Structure formats: structure tokens, C-alpha cells
Amino acid sequence: MKNTLKMILALVVVVATSAFTTVGTGYDIGDIATDFKLENIDGKMVSMADYKDAKGFIVIFTCNTCPYAVAYEDRVEALNKKYADKGYPVIAIMPNNTDVKPGDNMEAMKARAKAKGFTFPYLMDKGQKIYPQYGATKTPHVYVLEKTKKGPQVKYIGAIDDNYQDASAVTKTYVEDAVDALLDGKAVPETKTRAIGCSIKV
Amino acid sequence: MKYAVLIISLVLFCFKSEIKETKTSQAFVTELSSEDLKVLNFNELESYLSKKDANKTYVVNFWATWCAPCVKELPYFEQLNANYSGKNVEVILVSLDFPKQIETKLKPFLKTKGLKSEVLVLNDVDSNTWIPKVNKDWSGAIPATLIYNKNKKAFYERSFDYKELETELQQFIK
DSSP, rough: OOHHHHHHHHHHHHHHHHHHHHHTTTTTTOBBBOOEEEEEEOOOOOOOOGGGTOSSSEEEOOOOHHHHHHHHHHHHHHHHHHTTTTTOOOOEEEOOTTOOOOGGSSHHHHHHHHHHHEEEEEEEEEOOOHHHHOOOOOEEEEEEEETTTTTTEEEEEHHHSSOOOOOGGGOHHHHHHHHHHHHTTTOOSBBOOOOOOOOOOO | OHHHHHHHHHHHHHHHHHHHHOOOHHHHHHHHHHTTTEEEEEHHHHGGGGGOTTEEEEEEEEEEOHHHHHHHHHHHHHHHHHHGGTEEEEEEEEEOOOOGIIIIIIHHHHHHHHOEEEEEOOOSSSHHHHHHHTTTTSSSSESSSEEEEESEEEESSSOHHHHHHHHHHHHHHH
């Protein structure tokens, strides 16, 4: 009886603390990011652990329905083209509740990826378990991770660049600068940036 | 050299805003009737985020026509404006609609909804610079709301219903 009580108490503590760590906090620079196993648009499950040769990842929480995310689609594709072969592939994760945003459901994700010719995985955060751990609040929201012995370490959080309206008028390519620095073994010049985005639909 | 550039741009900026001010007073009447929207960069918007009217409380909501939860809560802000405008409360709706959609989307939207609160458009791509100036903790997700008066300031990165909004406002006008 005592043991059961203890177990229940321990369980309560675990649940309570995990609730605290997932609500509104998320990762900071230097934290080790959790791996995931999420369904891709081709029906296969994708994890970071599948990428044996990667040096790191450009994890982007994005979706079909947010105009800011749409404005960045081509630039996300360009990031993957530029960095996948260098060891930093893009992994896109769609975090929205598809009951609230049917335009972001798996069928719609497949259609969008096909229309735009995405060469990166576009995963569904089914059950919305992953984005709160990362602390993503909006789409698009980028996390650049570097593989370390401890696991994928967060090196950059924020925006893709400093001009969502016009790719040709960008003056700061935050994500590229971060990945270039990591590839050179240097410190990321700007580790956190902010941009307007669509709140993740719960 | 850097300072010289800074000083010159500052002087130019002051000069420019002075011209604008004199123009505004002349254009005031026509502006109202033609339903023109004020499109501002962040420097121009900043005065709305710390107005000095000692007796007033300002409720500034960041929204866009494409943001579903924002559109959903707009009526509550309108309701708040209607119920509290006689009590020294002013609601300001700052739209983050894309400039190219002002004519095609935002203006038709405003016309259909007939919003009574003041609507401004913020057009400033360098969000990494201006978001922390609104609030240091804002991640950039909308809807987001700022409530302030001379004594107090609070920022909310969340959605509201009317009751929640009114409860927050009450803490400012007690």
C-alpha cells in the first residue's frame, strides 16, 4: 500500500515537472534537443538519428497556411539545397492542430510539398508533442542544431533572415550565417533572432 | 565617419518628420473621408506604444486579416472600445498585413467589419529589431496585445475572449 502511494506520488511529481518544462519555456542556446519520430509526407517515419552522416540539422517549424511560412517556402528549399550535402539538412515539422487548420493536414502537406518540389522531409507533429519541447511558438520558427556527443545541441533559434517580404532585399541571412559558422568551427554570430509569425494552432 | 552618417541621417529624419507633421494637419479632413490607412514603420509607430496622456489607458492589439485567432478576437477589442471609450480607454489595432494586401485584403475587410477602433498598419521588415522594443519576451507570434497607462504596462502573447480582456483592463483603470 505504502509503495503504491509512493509510486503515485512519484508519478505526480514527474507529470507536474514535465508539464512545467514543456509549457512556455522550451530550449535555450546550448540545450540538447530531443529527437523525434514523426511521419513524413511519404508515409515513412523520420528521426534525426536516421541521419548518420549529418553534422547537424536545420529544424524548421512551418506550415501551409501561414502567409509568413508561405513567403519563406522557396528560401527553406534553398537552404536544404545549399546545406544538406554539407551536413546540415533541413527537417520541416508542421506543428498545427489540423482540426483547427484543415489546410495543414497530411493531404494538404503532401500537395504543397509536391507543388513546390520540396526536397526535405515535411513531418507532421502528430499529437503536438514535439513543438512544445522545443518551445516553438509560431511558424516559421527555426532551430539550428549541431550534433555533439551529448546529442543535438541548440545553436541558433529564430528567423530565417531579416526580410520576409522580399528575399532579394535581405541584408542578414541569420540561418545561413549560423550554419556557415558551425561548418567553420566558429561561434554562431547571432544566436537568437525574432520575427513575426503565425501562432501555432492548438 | 560612422558618427557623421548617423548625425546626417538623424538630421534628415527630423527634417522629414517635420514636413510630415505640417502635411498631416492639412490632409486631415481628406484623410478621414477617403478611408485612408496610416502605414507606419516602427519608428513612427513607437509614439503609439508609449502615449503620454496621463489619464488614459491604451490597449494596443497586433493582428492581421490572415491570422484566424486575431480575427476571432477583434470583436472583443471592438466591444472593449465601445464600452470603455467614455472611461479614458483607447483601443488601437495594429495590422501586420503585408503591404501588397492592404488594398486587396485589409481595406475590404475593414469596410465589411466597420471597425470603430483606430486601425494602423505597421510595415517594418526588420522585426528582429522592433519586436524586442515592443516587449523583450515577445517571440513574434500574433495575436499579441499591449496594455499600458502612465503607471503600468503589460504584454500578452495570447488570445483573449471578452471577459479575459476586460479583467486585464480592470487592473489598469482601478
